[in-house]
Amino acid sequence: MKITLGTRGSLLAVQQSEDLVAHLRAAGHEILWKRFTTHGDQWLAGPLGKEEGAGFFTKELEDALLSKDVDLLIHSFKDVALDRPAGIVTACVPRREDSADWLVMRPDAPENPVIGTSSERRLRFLSQALPKATFTWIRGNVPTRLQRVKDGVLRDAPLHGTVLAAAGLRRLGLDLTGLTVRPFGPRELLPAPAQGALLAECRAEDTAILEALKDFHHPLTRTCVTLERGVLRGIGGGCQQPLGALCTQEPGGFHLQAAFAGPDGIRWAESRGTDEDALVAEVLRGLGL
Numbered sequence: 001m002k003i004t005l006g007t008r009g010s011l012l013a014v015q016q017s018e019d020l021v022a023h024l025r026a027a028g029h030e031i032l033w034k035r036f037t038t039h040g041d042q043w044l045a046g047p048l049g050k051e052e053g054a055g056f057f058t059k060e061l062e063d064a065l066l067s068k069d070v071d072l073l074i075h076s077f078k079d080v081a082l083d084r085p086a087g088i089v090t091a092c093v094p095r096r097e098d099s100a101d102w103l104v105m106r107p108d109a110p111e112n113p114v115i116g117t118s119s120e121r122r123l124r125f126l127s128q129a130l131p132k133a134t135f136t137w138i139r140g141n142v143p144t145r146l147q148r149v150k151d152g153v154l155r156d157a158p159l160h161g162t163v164l165a166a167a168g169l170r171r172l173g174l175d176l177t178g179l180t181v182r183p184f185g186p187r188e189l190l191p192a193p194a195q196g197a198l199l200a201e202c203r204a205e206d207t208a209i210l211e212a213l214k215d216f217h218h219p220l221t222r223t224c225v226t227l228e229r230g231v232l233r234g235i236g237g238g239c240q241q242p243l244g245a246l247c248t249q250e251p252g253g254f255h256l257q258a259a260f261a262g263p264d265g266i267r268w269a270e271s272r273g274t275d276e277d278a279l280v281a282e283v284l285r286g287l288g289l
């Protein structure tokens with residue numbers, strides 16, 4: 001079967017799709033690849049948080065899928081809006097990569113480093129984990145941000161470090177030599193809902209694609225991501241909410257952790273068990289939002 005794949009144009013979008021593409025090619029499918037520049041890729045002039053809306057990184061891709069310009073989309077799951085257009089369904093959720101955030105620093109960073117991030121979640125957690133740090137906004141794709149840290153300069157001012165998803169750094173295989181890397185545990189910096197996971201989507205009626213991708217589906221990842229995004233939905237959605245949420249499997253069920261980093265402090269909540277709706281509801285009660 002001939003499948004036209006749509007992704008964002010970034011190196012990360014391409015690298016993270018390659019496993020799936022290789023799998024489909026090995027199964028005898030012919031893959032054509034179209035890269036899209038989304039609104040979120042173009043708009044690099046300021047901090048995230050004001051300009052973006054639902055589908056900032058995905059609208060152009062969804063439109064192309066619905067108009068049959070492409071047949072399959074692969075996204076970073078954490079960038080996908082909670083509500084998708086009618087007619088689009090999940091083709092598969094592959095096994096998740098490392099969900100953690102990493103602090104990547106210059107070894108010459110002073111005690112009061114300047115950290116670049118445009119994520120309210122990372123900024124508020126890190127203000128607690130690194131009380132001496134100051135923060136500055138940084139945009140651009142992962143390799144660009146890393147280069148700014150290597151240069152040590154951002155907008156003519158010093159820059160000592162940044163925070164990036166381990167999944168992106170790993171998938172890109174970026175060279176971190178000469179930099180220090182500090183992985184954060186969930187108690188220091190809880191990742192964004194769905195961080196490290198991918199989502200493949202197709203048109204609802206395209207059963208051939210659903211069939212072609214079913215071996216690549218990882219049900220545990222999907223369940224965990226659904227619970228994390230359930231917490232996001234419960235607090236009203238939005239891809240720039242200062243919300244961390246992480247679900248893991250443990251003996252006897254799931255462990256769902258969430259933290260909302262509001263301006264006056266971080267509220268934590270967690271739940272354990274097997275009833276998915278009850279797990280989300282308990283966390284939402286715990287957050288008190």
Ligand SMILES: NCc1[nH]cc(CCC(=O)O)c1CC(=O)O
Binds near residue numbers: 079163165166167195
């Ligand atoms: N918001 C951009 C984005 N979307 C997905 C990833 C990383 C990979 C992932 O979480 O799947 C990143 C970069 C980052 O946050 O460091």
